[in-house]
Amino acid sequence: IMAIMGNSSLIYRKFVVALILAVVVKLILDWYLKTKSGLLLRAVGDNATLVTTLAKDKGNVKLLGLVIANALVALSGAVVCQEQRAFSSTMGTGQVVFGLAAVIIGTTLFRKLSFVKATTAVLVGSVFYKACIQVAISLGLPANLLKLATAVLFLVVLVLGNKQKGGEDRA
Known part of the structure; x- marks a missing residue:
């Protein structure tokens, strides 16, 4: 019984x-995206010409976006390796699909809610996607x-x- 309780306590701690x-x-990402640099980063994705007219190099702004994205990927990889206490070169397989799924599901589900x-x-969206995958695994799908x-x-x-x-278009 102690082993089961210890394991659930460990799972709870990992979750927290x-x-x-x-x-x-x-919260840090939300704060950054409200700064001038963050607004430029958001603008370069929507209208790169606007960033150029603001006397900023759109290439440097895109490079900053890649730096932030790679830093977040490195952080998540480090957390996963720390949690699993192991590393494999195939650990990231499927993570691009997971990331795209999280973005597509999240933005689609909350499209009408402007306050989100x-x-x-x-x-x-990422929690919803992982929950659906977990349900499929629980059902014993190969x-x-x-x-x-x-799909x-x-x-x-x-x-x-x-x-x-x-x-929305018809109304």
């Missing part, structure tokens, strides 16, 4: 640490059907997002 780390990084920040939407479940999840979210978007 991950939650705290995610919220801290989200994009970082919050992506964070909730790996090839797990990919099918992921169906994307399809459902995109169709629901397009229906919401279509409803």
Whole structure:
């Protein structure tokens, strides 16, 4: 019984640490995106010509965005390696798909809610995506059907997002 309680306590502690780390990084990122440099970074994605007219080099701004993205990737990789106490060169396989899924799901689900920040939407989208994958694993789906479940999840979210978007255009 103590081994089970110790294991659940460990899982709980890992969850709390991950939650705290995610919220801290989200708050720092939200704060940064409100600064002049952060606004330029957001603008270069929408309208690179605007950044150039503001007498800023759009290449440097894009480079800063890549630096921030790679720093966040390094932080997350370090946390995962610390948690697992091991490293494998294949640990990152599928993480691009996971990242895109989090962005697509989060932004689609919270498209109509203007008070929800994009970082919050992506964070909730990542939790939703992982929860769906966990449900599929709990149901005992084999790996090839797990990919099918992921594809169906994307399809459902995109169709629901397009229906919401279509409803806005007609009204």
